[in-house]
Amino acid sequence: xxxxxxxxxxxxIVPSILAADFARLGEEIxxxxxxxxxxxxxxxxxxxxxxxxxxxPPVVESIRKVTKIILDVHLMITDPDRYAxxxxxxxxxxxxxxxxxxxxxxxxxxxxxxxxAKAGVVLNPATPVSVLQDVLDVADYVLVMSVNPGFGxxxxxxxxxxxxxxxxxxxxxxxxxxxxxIDGGVSRENVESIVRAGCDWLVAGSSIFHSDDSTSxxxxxxxxADGALAIRV
Ligand code: DX5
Ligand code: ZN
Numbered sequence: 218x219x220x221x222x223x224x225x226x227x228x229x230i231v232p233s234i235l236a237a238d239f240a241r242l243g244e245e246i247x248x249x250x251x252x253x254x255x256x257x258x259x260x261x262x263x264x265x266x267x268x269x270x271x272x273x274p275p276v277v278e279s280i281r282k283v284t285k286i287i288l289d290v291h292l293m294i295t296d297p298d299r300y301a302x303x304x305x306x307x308x309x310x311x312x313x314x315x316x317x318x319x320x321x322x323x324x325x326x327x328x329x330x331x332x333x334a335k336a337g338v339v340l341n342p343a344t345p346v347s348v349l350q351d352v353l354d355v356a357d358y359v360l361v362m363s364v365n366p367g368f369g370x371x372x373x374x375x376x377x378x379x380x381x382x383x384x385x386x387x388x389x390x391x392x393x394x395x396x397x398x399i400d401g402g403v404s405r406e407n408v409e410s411i412v413r414a415g416c417d418w419l420v421a422g423s424s425i426f427h428s429d430d431s432t433s434x435x436x437x438x439x440x441x442a443d444g445a446l447a448i449r450v
Contacts, residue, residue: 228442235258255286261300277290277309278308289313315338339361340362346380362401366400371402384415397417403438
């Protein structure tokens, strides 16, 4: 089994700032760090690949100045080759690109790694796991979308669990080290089944930042995730 720490599988709850109050971003980030979050998800949307706009490298640079947390940048943009380097330069520790947007995916992933960041590949709900067969030994992680990208607060698409199971199986069979991440509609209701399917990193936006207390929300999701891990057979 994969582990971040000598044989112990480590599940991360990854707050997505898309649901945070941007006027108080520093405080919002500090609150989830108090809850134990060690990784923060940053959604970049260009109004082309997805019908929404968010933020650019200067915001990542500002976040980098106020925290040492691992910055997990999710590019929902049509031209990842052009912009990925700017996000690494701004302080991203890892950058994921959509399979659907990357024409030369192998090169894109390797370029991100050459710049010193981890490289991930993202699958939309309609894209099967099988298309990644020849790049799973290159990617540091695979992000399975459990909603159609573009907006927070959408309903979880359960087929994402089948895709995670398939990825975890291939990973075991081929002895590969990539991590599996999920994004969209993650909440206290589905965290156990996601972990049991084999997922390592669980992105959660509204279920954390739209709760009464984001610090406790992170803690509760982490406890639920760790509990599910304990009973996995
Ligand atoms: C959706 C984004 C997600 C979003 C998840 O396109 O990629 O990261 O923030 O938000 P929730 O957890 O509210 O579904
Ligand atoms: Zn995302």
